[in-house]
Amino acid sequence: DQQVKQNSPSLSVQEGRISILNCDYTNSMFDYFLWYKKYPAEGPTFLISISSIKDKNEDGRFTVFLNKSAKHLSLHIVPSQPGDSAVYFCAAIGTNFGNEKLTFGTGTRLTIIP
Amino acid sequence: DSGVTQTPKHLITATGQRVTLRCSPRSGDLSVYWYQQSLDQGLQFLIQYYNGEERAKGNILERFSAQQFPDLHSELNLSSLELGDSALYFCASSVIQGGYNEQFFGPGTRLTVL
Numbered sequence: 001d002q003q004v005k006q007n008s009p010s011l012s013v014q015e016g017r018i019s020i021l022n023c024d025y026t027n028s029m030f031d032y033f034l035w036y037k038k039y040p041a042e043g044p045t046f047l048i049s050i051s052s053i054k055d056k057n058e059d060g061r062f063t064v065f066l067n068k069s070a071k072h073l074s075l076h077i078v079p080s081q082p083g084d085s086a087v088y089f090c091a092a093i094g095t096n097f098g099n100e101k102l103t104f105g106t107g108t109r110l111t112i113i114p
Numbered sequence: 115d116s117g118v119t120q121t122p123k124h125l126i127t128a129t130g131q132r133v134t135l136r137c138s139p140r141s142g143d144l145s146v147y148w149y150q151q152s153l154d155q156g157l158q159f160l161i162q163y164y165n166g167e168e169r170a171k172g173n174i175l176e177r178f179s180a181q182q183f184p185d186l187h188s189e190l191n192l193s194s195l196e197l198g199d200s201a202l203y204f205c206a207s208s209v210i211q212g213g214y215n216e217q218f219f220g221p222g223t224r225l226t227v228l
Contacts, residue, residue, distance in 0.1 A: 004156070032214040043116060043204050043219030044157070051214075089156060095214055099170030100145065102217060104156035 003027045004092050006105035014113050019077040021108050023090030026071065030092035034102070035064060035075050038087045047088075048075070077110075085112045117141065118220035120205050126226045132193040135223045139186055139207030145169070146188040147217060148180055151202040163188055164210060195227045 005024045013019045025033075031052040036044035050057040050064045050073065057064050063076045077084055090105040117140035127133055139146050144165045149157040159172035163182035174180075177195075182188045192199060202224050206217040 006156075009154075034214075036219075041221070043118070043206075043221050045116070045219070046216050049214065091157075093214060099162055100208065100210060100215065100217070101147065101159040101162060101170050101172060102149075102157070103159065104149075106154070106156040 002106075003030075004090055004103050004105040006090055006108050008108050009106070010109040010111070012111045012113055013080045015082060016079045019075075019080045019084065019110055019112070021075040021077075021088050021090075021110065023073050023075075023105055024071055025073075025092050027092070027094070027103075028071070029094045029096070030103070031095055032093045033064070033066060033073050034091045034093070035062075036089045036091060036104075038089060038107070044089055080110075080112045082112050082114055085110060116218040116220065118205060118207050118218050120203075120220035120223050122223060123221065124224050124226075126228065127195060128228055129195055129197060131195050131227075132191065133195065133225065135190040135192070135203050135205075135225075137188045137190070137205030137207075137220060139188070139205075140218055143207035143209055143218070144186065145208050145210050145215075146182055146186070147206040147208075148174075148188070148190050149204045149206065151204065151222075152198075153201075157204060160190070192225070197227050200225055200227045 034049040035047040038044045091102040148160040160174040162170040208215045
């Protein structure tokens with residue numbers, strides 16, 4: 001049962017434009033959501049997060065939006081740069097679960113076209 | 115560099131064999147996590163240790179086992195290997211201080227079972 005879903009395996013965006021990556025979840029007990037970025041031959045690195053008590057969190061060019069009623073979150077990258085080309089994973093955690101395991105989506109490969 | 119180290123970087127072995135993957139967490143982190151990433155899949159949580167004790171278990175096969183030693187490094191043992199065990203194995207570490215605590219990932223070990 002895939003509790004975190006990223007339905008777009010890949011996305012291509014022109015440099016300078018907005019990249020929008022989407023993620024859906026099914027478990028309403030998740031209360032913290034994260035985006036990780038992964039380059040080839042490296043481990044995932046944390047990008048940005050959002051608590052379920054918020055609907056938006058912004059950090060420089062990166063903004064994450066959370067729609068709890070729709071169980072949907074999105075990552076916006078503006079403007080997109082060539083260095084943003086990577087695989088992006090959405091992840092969720094339930095801080096009241098008694099453990100700290102991350103549940104990951106399958107990832108979206110973002111390609112920024114110069 | 116996340117501060118989490120994993121050895122070896124690559125491992126090629128045959129079906130039926132046993133291997134050990136090693137992880138050293140960031141200095142000061144007491145919690146270690148193991149994740150498996152198979153081809154085109156998201157990261158699947160395997161197991162979490164906290165200060166030497168098992169804290170959470172995910173979809174870890176009975177052929178797999180892990181432990182965390184007094185110096186906090188962790189080992190993941192995979193036995194009776196099958197072709198389907200070929201994957202990237204990531205270790206992550208974090209502190210646990212309530213709420214969400216960022217997990218820092220190592221570069222991974224790529225296991226190939228022939």
